[in-house]
Amino acid sequence: MEISLKINGKDVKAEVKPNTLLSTFIRENLQLTGTHIGCDTSQCGACAVHLNGDAVKSCAILVAQANGAEITTIEGIANGDELHPMQQAFHENHGLQCGYCTPGMVMSSIKLVENNPNISEEEIRKGLEGNICRCTGYHNIVKSVKQAATVMGG
Amino acid sequence: MPDGGSTGIGASVKRKEDYRFLVGEGNYTDDINRPNQTYTYMLRSSSAHAKFSIDTSKASKANGVVKIFVGTDMEVGSIPCGWQVDSKDGTPMREPAHPPIAKDKVRYVGEIIAVIIAESLEDAKNAAELVDVNYDDIPVIIDMQDALDNSKGLVHDEIDSNVCYDWELGDSEAVDKAISEAAHITSLDIRNNRLIPNAMETRSAIGDYEHATGQYTLYTTSQNPHVIRLLMGAFVLGLPEHKLRVIAPDVGGGFGSKIFHYAEEAIVTWASNKIRRPVKWTSDRSEAFISDAHGRDHVTSVKLALDKDGKFLALKVDTLANMGAYLSTFASSVPTYLYATLLAGTYTTPAIHCNVKSIFTNTVPVDAYRGAGRPEATYLIERIVDKAAREMGISQVEIRRKNFIPVDAFPYQTPVALQYDSGNYNATLDAALKKADYEGFAARKADSAKRGMLRGIGFSTYLEACGIAPSAVVGSLGARAGLFECAEVRVHPTGSVTVFTGSHSHGQGHETTFAQLVSEKLGISTDMVEISHGDTNNIPFGMGTYGSRSLAVGGEAIVKAMDKVIAKAKKIAAHIMEASADDIELNNGNFEIAGTDKSMSLADISLAAYVPHNYPHEELEPGLDEKAFYDPLNFTYPGGCHICEVEINPNTGEVKVEGMTAVDDVGKVINPMIVEGQIHGGLAQGIGQALLENAAYDNNGQLLSGSYMDYAMPRADNFVDFKVGNEVTLCTHNSLGVKGCGEVGAIGSPPAVINAVVDALSELGVDDISMPATSEKVWNAINQAKNKN
Numbered sequence: 001m002e003i004s005l006k007i008n009g010k011d012v013k014a015e016v017k018p019n020t021l022l023s024t025f026i027r028e029n030l031q032l033t034g035t036h037i038g039c040d041t042s043q044c045g046a047c048a049v050h051l052n053g054d055a056v057k058s059c060a061i062l063v064a065q066a067n068g069a070e071i072t073t074i075e076g077i078a079n080g081d082e083l084h085p086m087q088q089a090f091h092e093n094h095g096l097q098c099g100y101c102t103p104g105m106v107m108s109s110i111k112l113v114e115n116n117p118n119i120s121e122e123e124i125r126k127g128l129e130g131n132i133c134r135c136t137g138y139h140n141i142v143k144s145v146k147q148a149a150t151v152m153g154g
Numbered sequence: 155m156p157d158g159g160s161t162g163i164g165a166s167v168k169r170k171e172d173y174r175f176l177v178g179e180g181n182y183t184d185d186i187n188r189p190n191q192t193y194t195y196m197l198r199s200s201s202a203h204a205k206f207s208i209d210t211s212k213a214s215k216a217n218g219v220v221k222i223f224v225g226t227d228m229e230v231g232s233i234p235c236g237w238q239v240d241s242k243d244g245t246p247m248r249e250p251a252h253p254p255i256a257k258d259k260v261r262y263v264g265e266i267i268a269v270i271i272a273e274s275l276e277d278a279k280n281a282a283e284l285v286d287v288n289y290d291d292i293p294v295i296i297d298m299q300d301a302l303d304n305s306k307g308l309v310h311d312e313i314d315s316n317v318c319y320d321w322e323l324g325d326s327e328a329v330d331k332a333i334s335e336a337a338h339i340t341s342l343d344i345r346n347n348r349l350i351p352n353a354m355e356t357r358s359a360i361g362d363y364e365h366a367t368g369q370y371t372l373y374t375t376s377q378n379p380h381v382i383r384l385l386m387g388a389f390v391l392g393l394p395e396h397k398l399r400v401i402a403p404d405v406g407g408g409f410g411s412k413i414f415h416y417a418e419e420a421i422v423t424w425a426s427n428k429i430r431r432p433v434k435w436t437s438d439r440s441e442a443f444i445s446d447a448h449g450r451d452h453v454t455s456v457k458l459a460l461d462k463d464g465k466f467l468a469l470k471v472d473t474l475a476n477m478g479a480y481l482s483t484f485a486s487s488v489p490t491y492l493y494a495t496l497l498a499g500t501y502t503t504p505a506i507h508c509n510v511k512s513i514f515t516n517t518v519p520v521d522a523y524r525g526a527g528r529p530e531a532t533y534l535i536e537r538i539v540d541k542a543a544r545e546m547g548i549s550q551v552e553i554r555r556k557n558f559i560p561v562d563a564f565p566y567q568t569p570v571a572l573q574y575d576s577g578n579y580n581a582t583l584d585a586a587l588k589k590a591d592y593e594g595f596a597a598r599k600a601d602s603a604k605r606g607m608l609r610g611i612g613f614s615t616y617l618e619a620c621g622i623a624p625s626a627v628v629g630s631l632g633a634r635a636g637l638f639e640c641a642e643v644r645v646h647p648t649g650s651v652t653v654f655t656g657s658h659s660h661g662q663g664h665e666t667t668f669a670q671l672v673s674e675k676l677g678i679s680t681d682m683v684e685i686s687h688g689d690t691n692n693i694p695f696g697m698g699t700y701g702s703r704s705l706a707v708g709g710e711a712i713v714k715a716m717d718k719v720i721a722k723a724k725k726i727a728a729h730i731m732e733a734s735a736d737d738i739e740l741n742n743g744n745f746e747i748a749g750t751d752k753s754m755s756l757a758d759i760s761l762a763a764y765v766p767h768n769y770p771h772e773e774l775e776p777g778l779d780e781k782a783f784y785d786p787l788n789f790t791y792p793g794g795c796h797i798c799e800v801e802i803n804p805n806t807g808e809v810k811v812e813g814m815t816a817v818d819d820v821g822k823v824i825n826p827m828i829v830e831g832q833i834h835g836g837l838a839q840g841i842g843q844a845l846l847e848n849a850a851y852d853n854n855g856q857l858l859s860g861s862y863m864d865y866a867m868p869r870a871d872n873f874v875d876f877k878v879g880n881e882v883t884l885c886t887h888n889s890l891g892v893k894g895c896g897e898v899g900a901i902g903s904p905p906a907v908i909n910a911v912v913d914a915l916s917e918l919g920v921d922d923i924s925m926p927a928t929s930e931k932v933w934n935a936i937n938q939a940k941n942k943n
C-alpha cells in the first residue's frame with residue numbers, strides 16, 4: 001500500500017507492506033536510526049516519537065495507521081545546531097550514559113513537560129514509567145527533565 | 155588547579171560523546187547496513203533437553219531464503235572458556251564441547267538449532283515456521299541440588315557428572331577449629347537470585363567477508379573487540395588476526411553481558427564467507443532473555459563464628475554456583491577467583507574457608523554481570539554480619555566498627571589470597587551515617603509507625619577487588635589470557651592528540667575521562683583530544699572493558715604512553731632550544747628550560763617532529779606517536795558504605811525505598827559527574843536485584859520471566875533521589891591513584907536493601923528474606939510471622 005506522511009518537516013511517500021511497523025519504517029526505510037528498538041512488547045519506550053503532537057511508541061503502531069500524520073523523531077527536534085532545551089538539559093545533567101534509551105527518553109520527556117509545565121519530581125518519575133534506562137538509575141534523567149522544564153517555560 | 159585548566163583531573167567536564175547520542179546519530183551495530191546484506195533469524199530450541207532431528211528442506215525453498223545452516227554444516231571449533239579452574243583434587247574442570255549450532259542434542263531453551271539467512275528478516279522468520287524439528291525429550295536438570303545426583307540425569311552425557319569443578323580456598327582446619335570453640339555461631343542459607351543483564355541495546359552482529367582480499371570484518375556489540383577476535387579467530391574459526399577485523403561501534407550498555415564470545419558472532423562471520431554476502435543478525439528482546447548470558451545464581455550456606463564480644467573468628471562458606479548448560483567465556487572464574495577471594499570483606503576475620511561446586515543445568519549459560527562474584531560475596535558477608543549483630547544484641551554499626559581492618563593495617567593481607575593496598579572503612583561509614591541522617595532515623599521510624607507503616611534501615615560496609623588484573627596473578631589462577639591494557643598516544647603535527655585505547659566505552663564516558671588525562675598531563679584542552687576505541691584495525695591491542703578496569707588499567711596505559719611522548723618531546727625541545735633534556739620542564743603545556751623564559755609548546759614540538767628540518771636525527775626518529783602496554787601490580791580495592799532506608803506497608807507488603815545513600819572510596823576521581831553517574835546506575839541495578847528482578851525457570855526448563863511483562867525491570871518510579879558521596883584513599887600501585895567505580899553501586903547495595911527490609915520486619919520476628927523482596931514475599935513473611943506470634 002502507499003502511504004504519505006510528513007516526517008521531520010519533510011513529505012514522504014512510500015510503498016509499504018500493510019504489516020510494517022512505524023518503527024521499522026523509520027529505521028529501515030528512512031534510515032533514521034536515532035529511533036531505537038529495545039523490546040518486542042511495547043514496554044521500553046526506546047522507540048518513542050512524536051505523532052501529531054503526542055509521544056507514541058513507534059513499535060506499537062503500523063505505519064499505515066500513521067498515514068497522513070505529522071511525525072517528529074529525535075533527528076528533528078534540534079533547531080539547526082542548537083539543541084532542544086531537553087537535549088541540552090540531558091547533556092548538562094549527565095542524563096545519558098550509553099545513549100540507547102536517550103532518544104526515547106528525550107521524546108517522551110518533551111511531551112511530559114509540554115503537557116505539564118510545572119511538573120514535579122514525582123510526576124516525572126511516574127510519567128517516565130514507560131521508558132526503561134538500564135544505565136543511569138534515572139537520577140540524572142529526572143534532574144535533566146526538571147531543568148528542561150524551567151527552560152521550556154514552566 | 156589542574157594543568158589543563160578546567161578540563162583536567164577533578165573537573166566535571168561535560169561529556170564529549172553526548173552530542174551524537176542526543177541528536178540520534180549514534181552508530182550502534184544494528185544501525186549499520188552493508189551493501190547486499192542478508193538477514194538472519196536464529197531458530198532456537200524450544201526444549202530444554204532433548205535429542206532432536208531437523209528437516210529444513212521445505213524452509214529452504216521458501217520465499218527469499220538464501221541459505222539455511224544446521225549444526226552439522228558448521229564444522230568448526232568449540233566456543234572456548236577463557237579460564238581453567240582446577241578442582242581441589244587437582245583434576246581440571248569438566249569442559250564440555252560447545253558447538254555454535256547444536257548438532258543432535260539441545261541443552262537449554264534458546265540454544266541455536268538452525269540459522270536461516272534470507273533477503274529480509276521477515277522472509278527468514280517466515281521460513282523458520284517451515285523448519286521441521288522433532289524433539290525427543292530427556293529429563294531436565296534445573297535445580298542445582300538435583301544436578302548433584304547423577305541418577306537424575308546428566309546435562310552432558312559425555313562427561314560423568316554435572317559438577318564442573320569442586321573447588322576450595324582457605325584453611326578449613328583453622329575454620330572448623332574456630333567454629334568449635336566460638337562463643338557464638340550465626341548461620342544463614344542464602345540464594346543470590348539469577349538475573350538477566352538487559353542492556354537496552356540487544357546484541358547484534360554483522361559478518362562481512364571480502365573475497366578479493368580474504369578479509370573478514372565482524373561488527374558486533376562487544377565490550378572487548380580484540381578478545382572476540384582472539385577467541386573467535388583462534389579457537390572457533392581458525393582465522394589469523396591479520397585477516398580478521400572486529401569492530402564494536404557504539405554499544406548500548408553491556409554490564410558484563412557483552413564481554414563474552416557468543417555463537418552468533420562466529421555464525422555470521424563464518425556464514426558471510428559461505429554465502430559470499432554480508433550476514434546481519436540482531437536479537438530481539440525475547441531472544442535476548444534466552445540467549446544473553448545470565449548473572450549470579452548462587453545457593454550458599456554460611457556460618458560466622460564470633461567471640462563473646464562480637465569479634466569475627468571464622469567464616470565458613472559452601473556454595474553451589476550455576477553455570478547453565480555450557481561454560482561461557484568467564485563463567486568459571488566468577489564463583490571462584492572473583493568471589494571466594496573477597497570473603498574477608500572489610501573485616502579482620504582471621505580464618506576463612508570457601509568451597510564452591512559449580513554446576514551444569516539445562517539453563518542459559520551464566521557468566522559475569524555487573525560486579526561478577528563480588529556482589530555474591532558482599533551479599534553473604536553483609537547479611538551474616540547483620541544477622542549476627544541482631545542475635546548478639548550489638549548495633550549494626552558497632553559490630554562493623556569492631557571488626558574493620560584498621561587504617562594503619564594497610565597493606566593488609568587477607569586469609570583468602572588478596573592484599574588490600576589502601577582503605578578507610580570508618581571514614582566512609584561516618585560520612586554515610588551523616589549523609590543518611592542516621593540520627594534522625596528513630597524519629598522517622600516513629601512517624602512511619604504512627605501511619606501504620608514499618609520502617610527499617612540497613613547497612614553494607616563493603617569492599618571489592620577490581621581493575622583486573624595482574625596477568626601473572628590471574629595466569630597462575632587459570633586465566634588463559636593476560637589482563638593488561640594497551641594505549642597509543644598520537645600527537646599530530648599541529649598539536650592535537652588522538653588516543654587509541656584498548657578499553658571500550660559503552661556508556662562509561664571514556665571519551666571524556668581519558669581526554670581529561672591528556673588534558674592534565676599534556677596541558678591541552680579536551681577539545682584537542684579524540685579518544686578512539688572499538689576497532690581492532692585502529693587500536694594496537696586491547697583487553698577491553700569489564701571489572702571496573704578501564705581507568706585503573708586502560709587509563710594507566712594512556713599515562714605510560716604519554717610519559718614516553720613527554721620524554722621524547724623534551725629531547726626534541728632540548729635540541730631545538732640548545733639545552734640539555736634534563737633541564738626541560740613541562741608546565742601547563744609548555745616545555746620550558748628551567749630557570750629561563752625560553753619555552754616551546756607541544757604544538758611547536760610536534761610540528762618539528764613531523765617537519766624535522768632542525769632535528770636530532772642521529773638520536774631520535776621523526777614523529778610523535780608512542781604506545782604503551784600496562785600490566786597492573788595488584789587489583790584495586792574500592793569500598794564504602796551503603797545505607798538504605800525502606801518503608802513497608804504491612805497490609806500489602808510493598809517495600810518503598812525512602813533513602814539510598816552511598817559513600818564510596820573509588821580512589822582519585824577524574825570526573826566527579828561521571829563517577830556519580832556510574833554509582834547511580836550501579837545502585838539501581840543493586841536495588842533492582844534486591845527488590846524486583848528474578849530470572850525464574852519452571853521444572854521443564856522454560857524461562858518464566860522471559861519478557862518485560864514478567865521480568866521486573868526497575869523504572870524511574872521505583873527510586874528516590876540517591877545521596878552519593880565519596881571519601882578518598884589513593885590506590886598505592888598506579889600513578890593516578892584510581893581504583894574504579896563501575897561496579898561498586900551494584901556490589902554494595904543489595905545487602906543494604908535487604909538488611910533494611912529485615913530491620914523493618916524484625917519487630918515481627920522475621921530474620922531473613924530472600925531476594926527479590928517482592929511485595930508478595932514480604933506480605934507472606936509478615937503474615938507467617940503474625941501467625942507464629
Ligand code: FES
Pocket residue numbers: 036037038039040041042043044045046047048057058059060
Ligand atoms: S521498542 Fe517500542 S517500546 Fe520497546
Ligand code: FES
Pocket residue numbers: 095096097098099100101102132133134135136354406407661
Ligand atoms: S543511557 Fe543506557 S539505557 Fe539509558
